[in-house]
Amino acid sequence: MLVIRPIAQQDFPTLKQFAIESGHGFTSLPVNDALLQRKIDSSLAAFSEVSMTKREGLYFFVAEDSETSKVVGTCAIDAAVGLSAPFYNYLLGKQVHSSARLGIYNVVETLTLTNDYTGVSELCTLFLQESARHGRNGRLLSKSRFLFLAEFSTLFDHRILAEMRGVSDANGNSPFWSWLQEHFFTMDFPTVDYLSGIGQQDFIADLMPKFPIYANLLSKEARAVIGHTHSNTQPALRFLEEEGFSWRGYVDIFDAGPSVECELSQIHSIRNSRHAWVAINDEGLCDVHSADYYLISNTQFADFRATLAQLSLSDSPTTTGLPTVTLSEKVARLLKVQAGDKVRIVKI
Incomplete structure (x- = not known):
């Protein structure tokens, strides 16, 4: 992983x-x-x-x-x-060389340094x-x-x-x-x-x-x-x-x-990402395992961590309006998060 x-x-x-x-x-x-x-x-x-x-x-x-x-x-x-x-x-653009009197119309591609x-x-x-x-x-x-x-x-x-x-x-x-x-x-x-x-x-x-x-x-x-x-x-x-x-x-x-x-x-992935609260439960993952893979990261700066995993996601929002995502102990450890922490997720 x-x-x-x-x-x-x-x-x-x-x-x-x-x-x-x-x-x-x-x-x-x-x-x-x-x-x-x-x-x-x-x-x-x-x-x-x-x-x-x-x-x-x-x-x-x-x-x-x-x-x-x-x-x-x-x-x-x-x-x-x-x-x-x-x-x-270089910007690929066009220049037109034409003469109505001669009935000539040529479009030429150009490369301009920008x-x-x-x-x-x-x-x-x-x-x-x-x-x-x-x-x-x-x-x-x-x-x-x-x-x-x-x-x-x-x-x-x-x-x-x-x-x-x-x-x-x-x-x-x-x-x-x-x-x-x-x-x-x-x-x-x-x-x-x-x-x-x-x-x-x-x-x-x-x-x-x-x-x-x-x-x-x-x-x-x-x-x-x-x-x-x-x-x-x-x-x-x-x-x-x-x-x-x-x-x-x-x-x-x-x-x-x-x-x-x-x-x-x-x-x-930015437009569709959202925050979620972390729950940790290895046993629960076997019963309510999602078939979908998610990109998931912590919300830390210097200790930023991200990985890809199958997650158990509760679509029922908490009182704060955020869903809860259930992680295995291993994934939580890799992401440096604990139960109650906030993560960012997006479905792949």
Whole structure:
């Protein structure tokens, strides 16, 4: 059984291993000890105190196997992108070239460099080891962040963004970047991906084309991958689409992977989540066991915990208007809750 918790310093060796396993194109986990440590430090600082308003901060989580205590995955929320360093995207748009006199009307797609997502909160760094990619583990890891967003919504922007990894091959070659490299750069895709991941992005402003790019001038291979995701990222995209995320024309400037977004209040798991009081009863679960799986989290900040379990839920509200959820001793222990505590739940 997996439980989601904030990252700790002891997780550094595992995080570095994830950086190696994630491969090319996974910009938020570069193989760089100093940067990975900065990410842990940033998360520890973010979880050290609850702010009353939105500010920069990285909330980094790991998935831990409760049976083996082994960490098998990560996910994170960046509270506000683009404030300390520019956050670039291409926006896929259209320009019309027409002449009524000649009877010619042509619509041409363009790619325009933007900073439109500045200040938006981002879901990032979703990685699950291959050995753990079974059952509902991927869904838990991805969607557990929504319970944290729901519980502490004042820390985040009203728009939530997720950048999807674009198309590249096993050697890290991106068809989209290959075209940009040929005409504007002399660096291969793994190099620019790494530089971006460690925060050295000055070359973007220096070397990126300053004017919109006509998409029809790109190579056939580059045009074909605009807005498409890497095969390893397609399950993560499906989870987000289930939640109401959609693509609005923004793509990554390196591999042209889509950036999807949703209003925080309209995310399915946030909109449908609710609080409940905790009851603990191992024996009762056998009789009134619900067949439905629920995402469930405590309401703590620094000690946030979330997991996925079948729950016994009383639909009859208490005097406070909240239902009561019956947990097993094991689930209650993993969530660090006791009878009478409040949790947040949403049906999967």
